[in-house]
Amino acid sequence: MKNIKTGRKKISKVNKKRSGIYIHIPFCRKKCFYCDFYSEEISSKNNLSEYTDKVVYQLGKRWNELNSAEIISIYIGGGSPSLLGIKNVKKITQFFKEKGIVFKDIEFTMEVNPQDVAGEILEALKSEGINRLSIGIQAFDEKTLFEMGRMSQTLDIEKALSLIKEYFTNFSIDIIYGIGKERDLEKELCSIFSMAIPLHVSAYAYSPPERVSAPEQLVDEDAEFQQNRIRDFLVRKGFERYEVSNYSVKGKESVHNKIYWNYGSWLGIGAGAHSFSRNKREYSFYSDDLGDFMKDQGLSRYYPTVEEQVKEFLLMGLRLAKGISLHEFEDFFQKSFRCFFDIKSIETLVKERFCKMNEESLKCTDKGLDFLNYVLIKLFENMKEQSGC
Numbered sequence: 001m002k003n004i005k006t007g008r009k010k011i012s013k014v015n016k017k018r019s020g021i022y023i024h025i026p027f028c029r030k031k032c033f034y035c036d037f038y039s040e041e042i043s044s045k046n047n048l049s050e051y052t053d054k055v056v057y058q059l060g061k062r063w064n065e066l067n068s069a070e071i072i073s074i075y076i077g078g079g080s081p082s083l084l085g086i087k088n089v090k091k092i093t094q095f096f097k098e099k100g101i102v103f104k105d106i107e108f109t110m111e112v113n114p115q116d117v118a119g120e121i122l123e124a125l126k127s128e129g130i131n132r133l134s135i136g137i138q139a140f141d142e143k144t145l146f147e148m149g150r151m152s153q154t155l156d157i158e159k160a161l162s163l164i165k166e167y168f169t170n171f172s173i174d175i176i177y178g179i180g181k182e183r184d185l186e187k188e189l190c191s192i193f194s195m196a197i198p199l200h201v202s203a204y205a206y207s208p209p210e211r212v213s214a215p216e217q218l219v220d221e222d223a224e225f226q227q228n229r230i231r232d233f234l235v236r237k238g239f240e241r242y243e244v245s246n247y248s249v250k251g252k253e254s255v256h257n258k259i260y261w262n263y264g265s266w267l268g269i270g271a272g273a274h275s276f277s278r279n280k281r282e283y284s285f286y287s288d289d290l291g292d293f294m295k296d297q298g299l300s301r302y303y304p305t306v307e308e309q310v311k312e313f314l315l316m317g318l319r320l321a322k323g324i325s326l327h328e329f330e331d332f333f334q335k336s337f338r339c340f341f342d343i344k345s346i347e348t349l350v351k352e353r354f355c356k357m358n359e360e361s362l363k364c365t366d367k368g369l370d371f372l373n374y375v376l377i378k379l380f381e382n383m384k385e386q387s388g389c
């Protein structure tokens with residue numbers, strides 16, 4: 001392995017005064033059994049209009065925290081943002097228009113659930129400037145959908161996809177594997193692709209939720225086999241695995257998620273949302289409490305130690321197939337990678353074919369991406385004291 005160059009160049013544009021915005025809509029029609037995200041079942045008590053007003057208010061209140069950064073992505077996620085209704089979506093887009101954001105120049109994504117999709121809604125979302133949809137499919141198997149407690153059935157997914165492709169070419173689908181018995185993930189993907197072809201696929205491994213107790217029979221022991229089938233299918237379709245769980249056709253990687261993986265800045269607004277300011281090295285969190293958010297309470301801030309920052313930089317960056325840039329690492333921490341890590345331990349990971357390293361970058365191989373936790377444990381075990389640098 002060659003020495004790591006210490007010159008500072010090629011700093012990623014993603015991290016230079018650029019930022020994303022995340023808006024969390026913490027409402028769902030019904031909680032799915034396996035879900036750990038913060039959301040509340042919608043009821044007559046929940047007022048979506050008042051919640052949206054509060055989101056817009058908080059956006060205005062915290063706008064200065066963006067520090068005049070160029071906005072490159074807006075992402076409305078949840079929960080189920082497709083419950084918002086077009087009137088509320090318009091309140092949010094109006095705010096951004098008044099801030100001078102030109103939607104056609106950025107990635108503007110909204111998550112939708114198949115059962116909420118209708119032609120007039122899609123048309124309105126498109127005319128409001130949303131240019132990318134993320135569709136929570138999760139499974140295309142009736143039995144699994146039922147066992148997961150999903151509201152949608154395969155017929156809803158079919159109808160949704162045939163409508164979506166009329167209005168959007170840029171859409172992503174979410175799939176979960178490692179959940180549901182005797183699934184044929186390749187067959188499920190094949191059926192989905194025969195209806196509409198996405199430009200991006202997120203295929204997440206199921207991990208049992210911590211906040212709720214999910215039925216035990218959900219776990220599929222054969223997750224690794226399923227993951228391989230998904231990857232083989234997508235590669236055959238011309239997709240690239242650009243992150244542990246994410247695949248896209250060339251040029252259609254998620255701008256928004258890349259902000260997270262590149263340790264970039266974003267402003268997160270909504271109950272349960274969090275933010276990161278790269279300049280200030282500051283996290284901020286809204287508590288998972290709708291009541292707090294509606295009362296303008298529950299916002300806390302946290303300043304990670306340098307060790308925590310280094311770990312997070314690697315934890316996120318090594319998820320990407322391109323890995324981390326060593327120049328960017330040095331620029332950010334003002335110390336070389338060698339000050340923190342024993343290069344011998346990395347050489348072992350390279351010999352074992354988990355990682356590749358050169359003067360520019362450290363990255364995982366496909367095997368390393370599959371065993372990322374092992375790679376991180378080995379790296380962090382050998383993290384040095386900072387003294388001597």
Ligand code: SF4
Nearest residue numbers: 028031032035078079
């Ligand atoms: S998986 Fe999606 S729809 Fe289901 S409870 Fe979680 S956020 Fe809501």
